[in-house]
Amino acid sequence: MTRPLILGLLLLPALAATPALGQTETFRVYNRTPAPATALHAVRSGRPDWGSNLLNRGPLAPGAFFALRPSEAAGCRFDLRMVLESGQEVVRRNADICADRNVAMALAPAAAPPPVAQRAPPGAPAPDGKPAPLPGGVAAGPGTAPGAMPGPRPNPNARASTGTGFVVGPEQVLTNHHVIEGCSRILVRTADGRTMPGQVPAADARRDLALVRVAGSPGPVLAFRANPVRRGESVVTYGFPLAGLLSSGPTLTTGEVSALAGLNDNPTQFQISAPVQQGNSGGPLLDRQGHVIGVIVSKLNAARVAQRTGDIPQNVNFAVKGTEAVDFLRRNNVTPVLRESPSGERPAVDVGEQAHASTVFIRCER
Template identity: 45%
Template sequence: MEGIASMATILAEAGQDQPNEHASLDAMREGMTAPPATPVPSPAPQQPAAAPAPPATPKPSDQALQGSGTAFFVSEQGHLITNAHVVEGCEALKIDGRPVSLLAADESFDLALIKAAPQEAGVVAKFAPRPAGLNADITVAGYPLAGLLSGLNVTRGSVSSLKGLGGDAIRMQISAPVQPGNSGGPAVDAAGRVVGVVVSKLDAKLVADATGDIPQNVNFAVRGEIAKLFMFQNGVEPVLGDEDAPTIDPVTLGKNLEGVTRLVECYAVPK
């Protein structure tokens, strides 16, 4: 009896020392999906895996110069006037290499209002209190053919008609020569007061093909009264020149225009 009892005790202890086969398999399965119950030594540190690259988006550095025009200061706070078609499709605008903001644009007037840093000297263009008369002297300032021509370009002419093409009452016809890039520049009278904003020129080739004659110096400017209305509509009050302002000599007039007129550049990602 004592021998049998001893053997039973030995077998029972042996059964406790050896893990159950099914229990061991369950523990292994549990260990593959759940964290260990007790801390385990960490493996040697490794470099974290690189995060997947986000979808490519255009960067400012990807933007390229798409065109240029002209603008001029109309307030001491840094507001400038140019044409709506100058800023159309632009993702960024720059003046003197610095970004500027587009505040408003009106396609029907073809005018736009942009904002830059305030003028250091506070010099702004003054508007004529009255519309320019027929055959009045006109001086135009701008930056035509940027990259080919350099510096401010100034030309002179007169008011050829008080209306634009086809009787357009928003524009007037001027004879001062203009080129691509003059758009948005000031057209001033003999006293240096703004009477218009250069907007376009007649397509000489198109007219020549249709009529057999080449038109000369048929150019257009948005009337100064329309430009003043556009400014009022967008919260900027135009500065008016004196009613009886004296005539300015051409050299001084050119210097004054140089102080308020700027090259505006249009940037966008090439398509």
């Protein structure tokens, strides 16, 4: 099985002044794994990011190849990354495509297990009295497939809080700063049930925004809306409120943009009428075309307002504006996807289904 030839792959210029012989000829990247690949990245060696996903026409089947013709200035040395449907990654650094035009991407062979007489069951005490480690030094969760690399498990003894995030770039999740503040460990659970550790490369306490980087593909990227938001527009929220009390799955709510400023006329936020609860923080606020217009951040403290006014406010909640989030991402070397939203509204159920694959549950352990 073959894939269409991609001409003129845009890559950063190589350091060498003279192109290597034959470096502009087509080379092939083979999927030598037993699973389809959903993402493939090929960039000049040493580039700090992976660039765009080349598999924009669908997965690459096992045994199939993807053909590439680099530009003359790209050089001979490439870093390649393939992401499988399971979330596993195959990375090959510094491949010399001038020396070998066929690049095989295969999973590393599993290490040979120790003799049965010396091996204890996972987690059981070993002969020296220490717990037997699992592959990768992490514990297997329920339903881990045989041979699959298990994900990290929550620490039941940790003081923990939860929130929501959504995918804004390869290996990049956006959430609120207060969701990840003070965490000693961050766990991100994707829509397909995978759990992966997260790190925070950038945060903005003033805007209450943070980036969480994960090793693996957390899901498809959600697009931000490019055209302005108007007061009264219908919106959808998607996230994980009150984890452990309500449904363990995501929750969808609907409402409207009530005001184009937040509490005390904060110009970086919207006021919305869509109900939100603790745990919704960091989730996407979407228009009825499924484009992100904000990041859920807080709700009004109704009890305190009632003490001051004698009236209980209903559904007064806030979101960081999408324009603020886009600026934050660009300042931290993440290129957000921007799309115009046409007039008209899609059903909320369709918007929720679109957001589902891109919205993640975040657990902060302290």
